[in-house]
Amino acid sequence: GIQVEQSPPDLILQEGANSTLRCNFSDSVNNLQWFHQNPWGQLINLFYIPSGTKQNGRLSATTVATERYSLLYISSSQTTDSGVYFCAVEAMVGYQLTFGKGTKLSVIP
């Protein structure tokens, strides 16, 4: 099946700093999504981005499908950005998302 690798596994930031999270995947995809799991366990969909670039406030994402990677940018980080960020992809055949193991982000005041 398709493989999803996220880096870095852990990241500690000072409040106000910027960061880039990376997701590599092993095959062509129909669907790529970024999720944030907050410290209470709730999963929130951030972006549906199988290709191209999207922005939502301080967050933006870029997927280069031909090179099989996606990047999530967080600017001016806040303590509320803490949690785990997951990348999930759907291969060209099927309706299933395969998740990476996530990047755990800790933003300290």
Next chain:
Amino acid sequence: NAGVTQTPKFRVLKTGQSMTLLCAQDMNHEYMYWYRQDPGMGLRLIHYSVGEGTTAKGEVPDGYNVSRLKKQNFLLGLESAAPSQTSVYFCASMTINTYEQYFGPGTRLTVT
């Protein structure tokens, strides 16, 4: 809209007991999913459904059964619980209009 809800939020079972987890969504989504999340891992798909009356196996289906008798509900059953099924279970739904998955709050299950 309540979005995606899960019942119960917490449960402790003894080995060999059975239980059913209920997922409900009020967004008229076609697709529904059950995942499990274990420490340090991403989410792994157990079963999914692309419409009322249909189900399919995901990555880790063994020991679980599912049913989707109504479009808004997706049930996950454990017939004979094992300690290896201790996990947090998430339900999600999706519409093919946006392909964005929306998650419930999770059910924390402990099997002793």
